[in-house]
Amino acid sequence: MTDAESRPPLPPFTRETALQKVRMAEDGWNSRDAERVSRAYTVETRWRNRAEFVDGRDAVIAFLRRKWSRELDYRLIKELWAFDGARIAVRFAYEWHDDSGQWYRSYGNENWLFDEQGLMQHRHASINDLPIAESARLYRWPAGARPADHPGLSELGL
Incomplete structure (x- = not known):
């Protein structure tokens, strides 16, 4: 994908299209496919992830490969918090x-800014890790996208 290609839904976002964008991001990250995930970002994307700064799509791929080599059996749920225009x-x-x-x-929060083609230009993430017992896990679906009938964060009390 080139930066000139479109990645719908496009801004300005409505509640419906913002929800769709969030679920698409969640599904992409749950694929643990760094190349697939990177195609949602501009070539010049800029990230802050915890204390690390990531510049550009190639750096995103390297970052995600490193992340998922350490964070094993990764399962993610995202929930829309707010939206406005291209954010x-x-x-x-x-x-x-x-x-x-x-x-x-x-646990974390992300702020996203999209370009007019629907690619993410900026991603700012703040994240905290809580050690849990295996028995306290709530995400037990098979690797890949969260099933449509699996509860979200609010339903799980998170």
């Missing part, structure tokens, strides 16, 4: 374990 804010939580078998639930 969307989400809250999210994901579960994963490290190579020693310790499980975590990571």
